[in-house]
Each structure stands twice: as C-alpha cells, then as structure tokens.
Amino acid sequence: MKVENVRMVLVGPPGAGKGTQAKMLRERTGLEHLSTGDLLREAVRRNTPLGAEAKAYMDRGRLVPDRLVARLVEERISSSPDGFVLDGYPRSVAQAAMLDEFLERAGRPLTHVVSVEVPAEDLVTRLGGRRTCRECGAVFHVRFAPPRTPGVCDRCGGALYQREDDREETVRARLEVFEKETSPVLEFYRRRGLLRSVDGRKAPDEVFRSILDILGVAVGTDA
C-alpha cells in the first residue's frame, strides 16, 4: 500500500528498533527511509571529507556536529518528493529546530513523530548482541533475531559484524548522549502536539502494527 504525505520522525534511544521499524515502513508503504547513522557510515566507508570528519565523533559515541548532519538530511529530503521516515534525526533540540525551519520553508511540515520507548536496562543487551551486515545493512541479534547461519546475512549472504560503536564502552556514552541531548526533543514535539509513543519492548511486528495504527494505515491489509 502506497502511503503519501507522511513526513515522519522516529525518536528513540540507540537500540530501540528505529531502524528495523523504518525499514518495515519502507517495505510496506514505500516511504523513503532516511537514516543519518546509515548515511554517515556510508560516508565513512567511502572516506569522503564528511566521513573523515564524522568518524572521530561516531567512534566515541558522540553526536556529529549539526552543520554536517543537517546538510546530509536536507539534501536527501530535497530529492525525495514523496513522504519519508527520518531515523536518528533530529537528535538534539537544535537539530529539531533546524529541521522545522527547513521543512516549513519547503512547505512540507512533519506530520508524525513517534517515540519508540525501551527502558535503558534493555538497551545494553540489545546493542551488545546486535550484528549488522556489511553489504546490505540488515540487522540481526545473536539471541533475539539470530541469522540462520552465524555470521552470515540471511538476506544477501554478506558478512555480519559488530559495529565499533555497539561495544559496551561506547554504548554507555551513546545512552548518556540520548538522555542529555535527545530526550529534550520529545518535549519539543510534545509541545507541538505531534508526539505519539509506542512500546518498543514488544516484538517488532507488534510495534509495527502500533505505528501503522498511528499513521492511520489499515492493519492487516496486504502491502
């Protein structure tokens, strides 16, 4: 089912399942999935000037400077005429304000903001067991969503690896950054009357149904 005119932000701590949900949304509704983490990792992989600058922040679990990330996002939004799901952006009130201003100028304001809520104590386990495909970016978990063959992507056969920033020391830094920098974004959107939340502890399919419900997409119909 094609869903149009949805311009949505998924907010949540690292490991809440935003990427998984955004990918499901893309497959089910055709909305474009814009993940700043994926865009930045791609820039690092290609060793672009932006990637080289971003890497030092990413490896420490810190936020990449706003001007770099905002440019990435604005370029991508400008070239996506239909709806989109932003995953991992905005991550600070400054970014949220920049995004608001940019979308306002483009006459395409946000329509939905969904907070994916998972208690902090679950996140370390989730991130520690996460394995990502080097080729296609698919995400697995050694315990909760293991691949059929350990270390091999079910989707494309690529090699799975543990992201540098999914190691325990960095995970703690990322969770602190979320608390301090990103959680105020929730209040920013609550004040604008845009914020809805879903229980991210549930199984991915259930979380997905809650999100479709918020979007007003009929649940249970075929894509």
Ligand code: AMP
């Ligand atoms: P993610 O894949 O969303 O967990 O992002 C991985 C890393 O990329 C983060 O820990 C940050 O270093 C960086 N990053 C991603 N999105 C942003 C953002 N909106 N602002 C600043 N840094 C970001």
